[in-house]
Amino acid sequence: MSINPEKYNEWAAQRKAYSEGLTAAQLFPKLRMGDRGALASAITLIESTNPTHRTEANALITLCLPHSGNAWRIGITGVPGVGKSTFIEAIGHELLNQGHRLAVMAIDPSSSISGGSILGDKTRMESLSMREDVFIRPTATGKTLGGVAQHTRETIILCEAAGYDIIFVETVGVGQSETVVHSMVDFFLLLMLSGAGDELQGIKRGIMEMADGILITKADQGNEEAAKHAKRTYQNALHLFTAKDSGWIPKVACISSIEKTALNHPLTWWKSYFDQVTQSGYLSHKRKDQDLRFFEESFQQQLSQFMANNEQIHKGYKDLQSQILDGRCSPYEAADHLLHLITTAHGNL
Amino acid sequence: MSINPEKYNEWAAQRKAYSEGLTAAQLFPKLRMGDRGALASAITLIESTNPTHRTEANALITLCLPHSGNAWRIGITGVPGVGKSTFIEAIGHELLNQGHRLAVMAIDPSSSISGGSILGDKTRMESLSMREDVFIRPTATGKTLGGVAQHTRETIILCEAAGYDIIFVETVGVGQSETVVHSMVDFFLLLMLSGAGDELQGIKRGIMEMADGILITKADQGNEEAAKHAKRTYQNALHLFTAKDSGWIPKVACISSIEKTALNHPLTWWKSYFDQVTQSGYLSHKRKDQDLRFFEESFQQQLSQFMANNEQIHKGYKDLQSQILDGRCSPYEAADHLLHLITTAHGNL
Numbered sequence: 126m127s128i129n130p131e132k133y134n135e136w137a138a139q140r141k142a143y144s145e146g147l148t149a150a151q152l153f154p155k156l157r158m159g160d161r162g163a164l165a166s167a168i169t170l171i172e173s174t175n176p177t178h179r180t181e182a183n184a185l186i187t188l189c190l191p192h193s194g195n196a197w198r199i200g201i202t203g204v205p206g207v208g209k210s211t212f213i214e215a216i217g218h219e220l221l222n223q224g225h226r227l228a229v230m231a232i233d234p235s236s237s238i239s240g241g242s243i244l245g246d247k248t249r250m251e252s253l254s255m256r257e258d259v260f261i262r263p264t265a266t267g268k269t270l271g272g273v274a275q276h277t278r279e280t281i282i283l284c285e286a287a288g289y290d291i292i293f294v295e296t297v298g299v300g301q302s303e304t305v306v307h308s309m310v311d312f313f314l315l316l317m318l319s320g321a322g323d324e325l326q327g328i329k330r331g332i333m334e335m336a337d338g339i340l341i342t343k344a345d346q347g348n349e350e351a352a353k354h355a356k357r358t359y360q361n362a363l364h365l366f367t368a369k370d371s372g373w374i375p376k377v378a379c380i381s382s383i384e385k386t387a388l389n390h391p392l393t394w395w396k397s398y399f400d401q402v403t404q405s406g407y408l409s410h411k412r413k414d415q416d417l418r419f420f421e422e423s424f425q426q427q428l429s430q431f432m433a434n435n436e437q438i439h440k441g442y443k444d445l446q447s448q449i450l451d452g453r454c455s456p457y458e459a460a461d462h463l464l465h466l467i468t469t470a471h472g473n474l
Numbered sequence: 475m476s477i478n479p480e481k482y483n484e485w486a487a488q489r490k491a492y493s494e495g496l497t498a499a500q501l502f503p504k505l506r507m508g509d510r511g512a513l514a515s516a517i518t519l520i521e522s523t524n525p526t527h528r529t530e531a532n533a534l535i536t537l538c539l540p541h542s543g544n545a546w547r548i549g550i551t552g553v554p555g556v557g558k559s560t561f562i563e564a565i566g567h568e569l570l571n572q573g574h575r576l577a578v579m580a581i582d583p584s585s586s587i588s589g590g591s592i593l594g595d596k597t598r599m600e601s602l603s604m605r606e607d608v609f610i611r612p613t614a615t616g617k618t619l620g621g622v623a624q625h626t627r628e629t630i631i632l633c634e635a636a637g638y639d640i641i642f643v644e645t646v647g648v649g650q651s652e653t654v655v656h657s658m659v660d661f662f663l664l665l666m667l668s669g670a671g672d673e674l675q676g677i678k679r680g681i682m683e684m685a686d687g688i689l690i691t692k693a694d695q696g697n698e699e700a701a702k703h704a705k706r707t708y709q710n711a712l713h714l715f716t717a718k719d720s721g722w723i724p725k726v727a728c729i730s731s732i733e734k735t736a737l738n739h740p741l742t743w744w745k746s747y748f749d750q751v752t753q754s755g756y757l758s759h760k761r762k763d764q765d766l767r768f769f770e771e772s773f774q775q776q777l778s779q780f781m782a783n784n785e786q787i788h789k790g791y792k793d794l795q796s797q798i799l800d801g802r803c804s805p806y807e808a809a810d811h812l813l814h815l816i817t818t819a820h821g822n823l
Binding site: 183186187190413416417419420423424426427428431445446449450455456457458459460461463464467468469470471 | 532535536539762765766768769772773775776777780794795798799804805806807808809810812813816817818819820
């Protein structure tokens with residue numbers, strides 16, 4: 126009896142994943158016990174593009190899903206230099222002191238050319254990262270925004286299954302990624318610099334509309350007046366937006382990294398926000414909404430996997446690419462052919 | 475003989491598209507003659523989600539494709555307030571005076587909640603928009619970044635078929651959309667404010683790496699020294715990046731909206747850039763690369779259309795959504811089912 130070489134390769138890959146500790150069966154029990162190393166490996170697994178890893182990642186997510194959805198999912202955004210790390214570090218200590226377990230995911234708009242990562246440039250949140258009950262993970266966005274969304278959503282699920290009850294999703298900048306992040310968090314916190322001018326400039330309007338809370342940072346060292354002025358401006362601006370589905374009225378406060386008491390603001394907001402949306406049933410509605418988006422992203426991700434693993438489609442895809450390069454086929458026609466290949470694949474999964 | 479109601483609806487929709495002038499056959503000849511109204515209608519057509527419009531849009535793109543690819547595709551980006559509109563207005567007049575025909579596409583990160591559009595907030599490029607031979611169009615990004623990419627790429631093709639030989643794609647902010655835009659333009663121009671501090675801050679690194687040219691704006695009114703300093707800083711920073719595939723060495727210059735002579739810089743850059751990349755063959759290589767990306771985006775777009783129009787898949791999709799909402803199915807399993815539906819659709823196109 127001869128050995129099917131394809132099956133053999135699959136076995137070999139699975140053995141390798143097992144020996145590396147990168148299987149769902151190995152990771153899940155450790156993850157549930159809150160093992161940080163297992164959580165880190167699990168995230169490495171879901172970020173992997175290796176087909177065997179992907180299979181294990183899928184199995185792991187399926188195991189984790191019933192244990193997810195119970196954390197406060199909080200998005201934190203603001204332009205570089207606004208003081209996100211300082212804020213997260215300060216409030217992180219506070220939350221840990223209160224007995225919470227905190228996971229911080231930093232979405233990192235890595236350079237798509239050199240693959241360089243800006244968050245890797247500096248050591249961040251050093252004192253926070255030393256503590257127990259905290260897990261900090263930068264997520265490189267890689268090439269696609271879809272990839273960010275998929276991995277971040279999956280990472281949230283893993284963290285929740287690992288017992289983290291507060292999840293921060295930090296984004297840098299004011300780009301499209303905030304919209305994606307907004308779709309996966311419950312509370313969206315915007316950090317703004319006062320006195321940087323252009324407080325109400327266009328780019329931030331869309332982001333501002335999403336905000337459940339705005340913190341004006343660095344309201345110290347002679348910047349107090351500007352901060353107060355910014356606060357009034359934002360409060361007025363927030364009135365112009367349509368009411369939120371959550372029924373929550375967005376809050377604005379000034380915050381200083383020197384006066385630690387100001388941290389009470391976001392802590393109070395979160396407490397009353399989650400009380401309110403839990404009672405009103407909005408949170409479970411929001412969770413369902415997040416599930417629907419997860420469905421979309423999982424579908425895209427499984428489709429790519431299917432296309433990569435189905436030999437006929439993979440070959441057809443490569444073939445269409447060379448036809449485009451040779452000018453024998455327009456990109457439009459090629460897309461049509463590819464779609465035909467997929468819809469006639471007869472489910473050769 | 476009874477009338478098939480489905481066919482009847484299709485006919486009715488086609489008649490309506492025809493009466494509105496929104497068919498490929500009506501628009502294409504006008505477009506080729508450079509009719510701006512037809513171009514505007516064509517863009518409306520490709521932005522429409524109506525299935526009949528989509529069919530006509532596909533036909534129109536197919537007609538236009540052979541007449542596209544000959545323009546200078548220039549991406550222009552910078553944070554709000556950096557002076558993009560002022561710059562485009564000034565250089566736009568100059569290009570028109572030189573006999574060029576200019577299309578300006580502004581990618582507008584509209585608020586995904588209210589649907590509000592920031593570019594609509596203010597009247598922009600007023601004097602430029604009064605001139606002949608210029609076409610200015612804001613593209614709302616809507617919900618998906620994929621949508622931006624698809625529509626912008628299609629709009630470039632339409633503009634080129636309509637005889638515009640210079641295409642500006644303007645983006646606001648420093649988000650993920652720049653990466654997408656970078657993939658569809660030939661020359662990527664970055665506008666930077668001097669003296670705004672944080673010149674080399676993280677977020678801009680990825681964007682800076684993409685830049686073929688950096689203009690430091692508002693180098694006037696006492697800001698000259700800061701601008702010169704910024705120029706040196708950028709020039710040094712650019713040396714740190716890996717050489718570009720195009721062989722082009724990125725340029726840096728200061729620009730003042732008062733001294734119009736500074737406009738010579740980007741004009742000279744573009745001239746020598748396009749000379750260089752045309753001779754080296756890089757431009758045709760780049761066009762092929764752009765075609766491959768267009769292939770990917772067209773595929774995604776045709777897949778969505780297929781899923782919306784195939785009754786069985788559409789029903790299955792809706793069904794899976796309600797199963798997720800009822801908690802009868804995990805988003806992950808649902809994605810798997812949906813993929814199965816599509817791959818077993820037997821090409822019921």
